Amino acid sequence: MNTKYTVVIAIVIIAILIGAVAAYIYFSAPAEEAAPVSLTGSGATFPQPFLNATITEYSSIKPNVQINYQGGGSGKGITDFTNRVVDFAGSDAPLTDAQRTAAPNSLHILETVGAITVAYNLPGISSGLKLSGSALADIYLGTITKWNDPTIAMLNSDLTLPNQDIVVVHRSDGSGTTNWFTKYLSLVSSTWSSNVGASTTVEWPVGVGASGNANVAATVTQTENAIGYIELAYALKNSIPVAALQNPAGNFIVPSLDTTTAAAASLPSSGLPSGSDSWANVAILNTSGEQAYPIANPTYLLVYKELNVVPGMTMDKATSLVQYIWYVLHDGQHNAVPLEYATLPSNLVEVGETTLKSITFDGQSVPTQ
Amino acid sequence: MRKLNGDNTFKVILGIIAASAAIILIVNAYVLISGSTTAIGKFGFDFFAGKSWNPVTQTFGVLPYVLGTLITAGIALLIGVPLSLGIAIFLVEMSPKAVRVPFSYLVELLAAVPSVIYGLWGLFVLRFWVLDFVEKPLHAYLGWIPIFSGAPFGLDFFTAGIILSIMIIPTVASVTREVISAVPSTIREAAYSIGATKWEVIRHWVLSYGRSGIFGAVILGLGRAVGETMAVTMVIGNAIGPNAMPTSLFQPGQTLPSLIANGFFDSQTALESAAYIGAGLVLLIISLIINILAHVMVTRVLKVKGGAVE
Numbered sequence: 192m193n194t195k196y197t198v199v200i201a202i203v204i205i206a207i208l209i210g211a212v213a214a215y216i217y218f219s220a221p222a223e224e225a226a227p228v229s230l231t232g233s234g235a236t237f238p239q240p241f242l243n244a245t246i247t248e249y250s251s252i253k254p255n256v257q258i259n260y261q262g263g264g265s266g267k268g269i270t271d272f273t274n275r276v277v278d279f280a281g282s283d284a285p286l287t288d289a290q291r292t293a294a295p296n297s298l299h300i301l302e303t304v305g306a307i308t309v310a311y312n313l314p315g316i317s318s319g320l321k322l323s324g325s326a327l328a329d330i331y332l333g334t335i336t337k338w339n340d341p342t343i344a345m346l347n348s349d350l351t352l353p354n355q356d357i358v359v360v361h362r363s364d365g366s367g368t369t370n371w372f373t374k375y376l377s378l379v380s381s382t383w384s385s386n387v388g389a390s391t392t393v394e395w396p397v398g399v400g401a402s403g404n405a406n407v408a409a410t411v412t413q414t415e416n417a418i419g420y421i422e423l424a425y426a427l428k429n430s431i432p433v434a435a436l437q438n439p440a441g442n443f444i445v446p447s448l449d450t451t452t453a454a455a456a457s458l459p460s461s462g463l464p465s466g467s468d469s470w471a472n473v474a475i476l477n478t479s480g481e482q483a484y485p486i487a488n489p490t491y492l493l494v495y496k497e498l499n500v501v502p503g504m505t506m507d508k509a510t511s512l513v514q515y516i517w518y519v520l521h522d523g524q525h526n527a528v529p530l531e532y533a534t535l536p537s538n539l540v541e542v543g544e545t546t547l548k549s550i551t552f553d554g555q556s557v558p559t560q
Numbered sequence: 561m562r563k564l565n566g567d568n569t570f571k572v573i574l575g576i577i578a579a580s581a582a583i584i585l586i587v588n589a590y591v592l593i594s595g596s597t598t599a600i601g602k603f604g605f606d607f608f609a610g611k612s613w614n615p616v617t618q619t620f621g622v623l624p625y626v627l628g629t630l631i632t633a634g635i636a637l638l639i640g641v642p643l644s645l646g647i648a649i650f651l652v653e654m655s656p657k658a659v660r661v662p663f664s665y666l667v668e669l670l671a672a673v674p675s676v677i678y679g680l681w682g683l684f685v686l687r688f689w690v691l692d693f694v695e696k697p698l699h700a701y702l703g704w705i706p707i708f709s710g711a712p713f714g715l716d717f718f719t720a721g722i723i724l725s726i727m728i729i730p731t732v733a734s735v736t737r738e739v740i741s742a743v744p745s746t747i748r749e750a751a752y753s754i755g756a757t758k759w760e761v762i763r764h765w766v767l768s769y770g771r772s773g774i775f776g777a778v779i780l781g782l783g784r785a786v787g788e789t790m791a792v793t794m795v796i797g798n799a800i801g802p803n804a805m806p807t808s809l810f811q812p813g814q815t816l817p818s819l820i821a822n823g824f825f826d827s828q829t830a831l832e833s834a835a836y837i838g839a840g841l842v843l844l845i846i847s848l849i850i851n852i853l854a855h856v857m858v859t860r861v862l863k864v865k866g867g868a869v870e
Contacts, residue, residue, distance in 0.1 A: 264826075363822040364823065388617070398799065399812040400800065
């Protein structure tokens with residue numbers, strides 16, 4: 192045999208041996224801490240920045256727990272949850288009855304609250320526009336077409352509104368934001384409710400569509416005399432002028448994190464379903480508080496009540512999952528305000544606590560703290 | 561028995577590759593038809609002639625988007641084709657060589673710009689030019705004509721058509737340029753020798769010699785205009801249902817591709833998904849009809865003789 196080849200082969204064999212020994216030493220190193228636990232979730236993108244912040248914080252407290260929240264949208268979250276390929280899911284929309292049947296023993300845990308703002312672009316008017324729910328519905332129905340329409344003018348006697356056509360902007364893609372916005376319009380206007388209805392996309396009677404919060408915001412800020420609806424967090428981060436909406440108490444409320452929390456806080460905790468019930472009829476729309484902003488939207492974490500139905504679940508994983516969500520509801524809430532989410536009011540934290548305490552693994556209850 | 565030599569193997573491999581084009585089309589058509597039967601079966605003719613696209617009541621019809629597709633593609637051709645012809649004629653017949661080469665590259669580079677870039681540019685820049693310099697004056701002086709009525713604000717059929725006209729220029733211009741340069745110089749020389757002016761040579765000899773090839777270039781452009789999704793979705797205004805029925809060029813609307821891009825991924829029911837797939841089927845049918853018509857035009861109407869540039 193050629194000497195050159197012999198040398199090459201020898202070097203390769205030695206390299207493989209060294210690699211194998213190194214790998215053996217590396218993998219057989221005794222664990223110095225608790226066994227690593229990894230949890231996966233997917234779903235709604237709206238709470239993703241908030242969840243990611245709590246995940247980062249939680250893994251600094253419990254270094255052995257690795258949590259991965261993948262986003263992908265509420266629809267994906269619900270599908271993954273139903274197929275049990277994730278340990279938990281996020282969804283802006285509560286499960287429908289059909290979805291609850293497909294995913295038996297599912298639990299809803301409300302983890303944070305957002306709001307939907309009505310942004311506008313009126314030259315010379317950078318703040319102070321006031322609207323009532325019915326006026327807003329009439330604008331989106333196309334029955335109010337001018338900014339100086341008597342209905343709007345009456346609500347804004349301090350402003351000089353232009354004699355211009357209102358450019359109505361809506362979402363063109365399917366969206367949870369549209370779902371809650373059209374639910375609100377259905378609630379305040381019977382015409383809207385019977386002619387258009389509420390869904391993640393609807394047949395808009397008038398207006399121009401743009402896909403995504405950013406695109407709606409861009410269209411509104413670039414088009415004079417435009418009006419559009421966008422997520423509160425997006426409006427706050429970009430300082431877009433937003434209208435104050437009249438709540439059932441008669442006050443005109445400027446959307447903010449405080450008025451959103453106020454909206455959620457005035458949900459009567461006795462009237463709320465428990466975690467294992469259907470949340471399909473829960474809405475934070477037109478709640479009764481004096482300072483409650485009328486269009487707030489919940490977002491949920493979905494978990495199974497009996498965690499052993501999830502493939503690969505262990506008592507360790509179940510404990511980590513329940514304790515992480517407990518953390519999100521309590522200490523994790525301080526991440527909400529800096530990221531423009533409304534802090535969860537105590538009535539909803541209590542409902543979440545009860546739900547978490549009901550979770551079991553192999554018939555045993557799972558410690559929450 | 562025939563020996564499997566190199567040439568035969570090569571023939572078989574190429575045969576398989578060639579067949580894959582037909583197979584892809586058939587599989588596509590099959591998937592679209594089988595995926596949309598629930599929707600088309602339920603609504604029947606109303607699926608094609610209906611104006612409603614209502615996820616709440618679950619009624620779906622594609623008429624406004626078919627019209628939107630045809631209108632925007634029509635505007636694109638109306639504006640894009642004369643421009644492309646001008647570019648191609650200038651490059652081949654008029655320009656000095658020092659200009660021709662870099663300019664040809666530039667035109668072809670236009671085709672390399674991703675459509676989302678055209679969309680962004682359309683949304684943030686072009687929209688306002690169109691609004692201030694075209695739509696507002698047209699509306700002010702000719703607003704009594706129905707197609708210029710409405711309240712122009714720049715996100716509408718017209719802007720989408722303009723964006724598309726720019727997007728088809730590289731395709732139409734570069735194919736036309738190839739066609740014109742392939743016209744034999746003996747023809748030009750013969751024409752000049754009987755005293756024709758430059759305009760007459762181009763008009764009567766060059767363009768008529770290359771007309772079937774130029775027509776083919778236009779059809780390629782039309783194909784791009786009909787199928788373009790991203791840029792159109794960003795500027796057309798995305799109205800839906802009866803509100804998207806075209807009554808004026810200055811109103812928001814939708815095309816079939818933008819409808820699918822906007823809504824398909826968030827379909828709430830199986831029927832809704834089937835309706836979106838049905839919209840895809842209608843789009844495929846429109847594209848096929850355009851191509852078949854083009855083929856008939858090129859071979860029958862223009863009566864291409866042997867030797868003419870295809």
